[in-house]
Amino acid sequence: MHIEIQRNADISLTKQIYHSILDHIRSDLLEDDLQLPSVRELSKQLGVSLVTVVKAYQKLEHDGFITSVQGKGTFIRKTKIEEAEKKEGTLLYDWQLSVQDYLPRSQFARFHQVPEKIHLSSNMIDPGLLPNRYLVQEIHRMFSEDPKVLSQYGEIQGDRALRQAMVEYLQRMDVPTSPDNILVTSGSQQGIDLVARTFVGPGDVVVMEAPTYPGAIDVFRGRGATILTVPVDSDGMRIELLQNLCDKYKPKIIYTVPTFHNPTGAVMSLKRRRQILELARSIQCLVIEDDPCSEIYFEKKPPASMKSLDQDGHVIYLKGLSKILAPGCRIGILAASGSIFKRLLAAKANTDLGSPLLTQKAIIPFITSKRMMDHLKKLRTALKIRRDLVLEILSQQSPEEVSWFIPKGGLNVWLTLPSWINTDHLLIEAKKEQITFLPGSACYPTEQENHHLRLSFSYMNEQQLTQGVTTICNLLQSAIALKINQDSSPHF
The missing domain is CATH 3.40.640.10 (Type I PLP-dependent aspartate aminotransferase-like (Major domain))
Structure with missing residues (x-):
């Protein structure tokens, strides 16, 4: 695992280590249950203090991305993101983990081609609209x-x-x-x-x-x-x-x-x-x-x-x-x-x-x-209809705590949720319904904001858009209702 430390950056070394390991995890460059270097090993490798690495590991563990086992070490734990299925024969390739790479992150590829039926994560255009x-x-x-x-x-x-x-x-x-x-x-x-x-x-x-x-x-x-x-x-x-x-x-x-x-x-x-x-x-x-x-x-x-x-x-x-x-x-x-x-x-x-x-x-x-200009004109009409459909569903069914920017073109709608909703967690629930979207965390290079998501309206047809956006609205309603109930419950 290669971690690039930039000592003249305004971001603290602890945050740099934290974000670098998190980027590796979210990009599937580190597998579940993989043992991380010890605090002493990583501090020596990076030329930073033990305290700096300890703080980074503590934050990763607090956020649920790693777990420390007394006497054994620190391990990747993908509880905050979708857990990869164990594949038969994986042990045959364990030796490959010793080969150093220099990939700090590769998150976008994870959302480009996905198995879910309702694909709202990548801003591709419906093949039926192309020549x-x-x-x-x-x-x-x-x-x-x-x-x-x-x-x-x-x-x-x-x-x-x-x-x-x-x-x-x-x-x-x-x-x-x-x-x-x-x-x-x-x-x-x-x-x-x-x-x-x-x-x-x-x-x-x-x-x-x-x-x-x-x-x-x-x-x-x-x-x-x-x-x-x-x-x-x-x-x-x-x-x-x-x-x-x-x-x-x-x-x-x-x-x-x-x-x-x-x-x-x-x-x-x-x-x-x-x-x-x-x-x-x-x-x-x-x-x-x-x-x-x-x-x-x-x-x-x-x-x-x-x-x-x-x-x-x-x-x-x-x-x-x-x-x-x-x-x-x-x-x-x-x-x-x-x-x-x-x-x-x-x-x-x-x-x-x-x-x-x-x-x-x-x-x-x-x-x-002239076909190209005609194609673009038809494409604008078709995508505007789909954008308007998504905006209508959001207006009617999303919680009032959710806001969005109305795009005047392009392929996406950007949603902002209450700050306590983590869209990485929401994505896990959406995938259970065979729906995917792009979580906001993938769109921030440094200080990540986890309470946004991008819905692409260009790839799915109107029926699929209706089902997908309605389901996401229902998931948001449930998350907010649960939060309200928790906050109003008496604490003993």
């Missing part, structure tokens, strides 16, 4: 016209025709770029990873929103970054707090999802977008603008992208096509300029020598035709 049939036809046509497409490597930077098509597509969204400044990636997740592996090393400061996209947290934590967070309100990242962090720490990267923020759904105002760019210019840092679904707006178009406001090459723009078009294609693009782009291209070459040519070719006819 599957047309894309299949294009693949057949491509094979008939160019049967050698499978025996060719594509350009490392990405197919030239696709890059040109993406320039025209992005121009309709007021995102200026050129084919030479576009890099085709295997989804926007690879774009985040390329930026991190190119520009982030142990101790480098990365500023993120709180909450934020869990997949980005996993990547930056994996690079050993010192992550600092800025809370989000209805207008996005709070600039006055960001300014304070920038003045004190001079971050290398600011990562933001300004349009239909994941997970809250907030839209950053145009004023704040400009202010972040000014900050980036003043301290010479990079801004990663992650844009997963700005096309999915329900009322009016969102403000101009930060990339469109950038004159000096500070913004690295990421756009994924997987969600809105073809998840199986895993196509995304990264737009940057200058030497920043050249270094990212080199990182792409080192990673995979280029994304698959077949899937790149398959989507070109669609995104260059």
